[in-house]
Amino acid sequence: MSPEPRLLEVRKNVLKQNDVVARALRIRFHAAGVFVVSLVSSPGSGKTAFLEKTLTMLRSHYRVAALVGDLATENDAARLARSQAPVKQIITGTLCHLEAAMVQNAVEEEGWNLGNLDFLFIENVGNLVCPSSYDLGEDLRVVLLSVTEGEDKPLKYPTIFNSADVAIVTKSDLADAVEFDWEATQRNIQAVRPGMRVFQLSAKTGDGMQEFFGFLAQQLAESRTVAAV
């Protein structure tokens, strides 16, 4: 009686098709020499504030652009455009995640010359579940977690932490106000993703941002060294 097996089968086909598109995207990104960073988190973790600060601060040294996914509104693209970097909104309608084909379409619609970019950021829809299974062709997937969300989120949403490469704890300026427990958070992240690198920062005050930028610069340099070999 349960229709679930059929639903699972159809989902698998959707995922398989997504992987094909994502693989093609990744090859294209590498050929162009652009390093692609995707951001996933729950709604309200501060992805957009972090990305606005990142675009603004990186712009003087690197060529940057961003794609931003939401179910509705162009609000985030408008916010990010204040950074003066090229930004494109992707509206997903009722879908709780971006798919590789949406990224591909957005890049084509904008006519961006990927060879002219150092970093392309992709902000996913705010969701700690759906985006985990969809490869977007990115080089680095970053999961963000704000100090106000509670230390147990990695244990409750292990799949998304497992699908990510690094974690960022955001809104560190509010850590004291919410009695944030940094050690418990570290312990929970390491429990679901042993060895995961974790950054702690505040987009509002700028604290900790430079450390993350140093990491990004290193990642970009390494990816281009590998490509050149």
Added chain:
Amino acid sequence: MSPEPRLLEVRKNVLKQNDVVARALRIRFHAAGVFVVSLVSSPGSGKTAFLEKTLTMLRSHYRVAALVGDLATENDAARLARSQAPVKQIITGTLCHLEAAMVQNAVEEEGWNLGNLDFLFIENVGNLVCPSSYDLGEDLRVVLLSVTEGEDKPLKYPTIFNSADVAIVTKSDLADAVEFDWEATQRNIQAVRPGMRVFQLSAKTGDGMQEFFGFLAQQLAESRTVAAV
């Protein structure tokens, strides 16, 4: 080439089946005289803190119980059990929402006599997208939004706000620290759900909780009056 129409069709069947179970649950809840409140929000909005405080404070006047959904861990049930109220954890695995059948199974497994309850609370999985389409047989659906998440969430996740009956703005104790804009939030909620009643409270300090309890008591009384007619 796109498998989406088929996926949508299968999803519709899942939803239809869910509606049948939800309808039966609602009839059963009404016959037992228990008022059922479900909570939806993004991860980290404070659903569990709010529910713990609610169970603790309501317990002296009402017979209360709670079901709590999560992808993984029994953490929330353990937290809620501190209220001394009967609590049951529902683990959803990879599913980003509760379904009516899970509620039905949980009630049966626990062997709760629904006629002995005034309020049954159901805390959904933390997600602003998936839970919106699944009727759980509840009388009242409450969407929670914390002051730290940003004022634009109703515009970005209109469907979940549309599927809810009332909204609660949580963590009001942090409103000043994050320069929360109450009027913008109200405007955005009313834009997607005109006339929606909105409560503002802090489970930490207790501010605003009594106003919400007054509303619940009134809802319970009204539902029993209707049932008796």
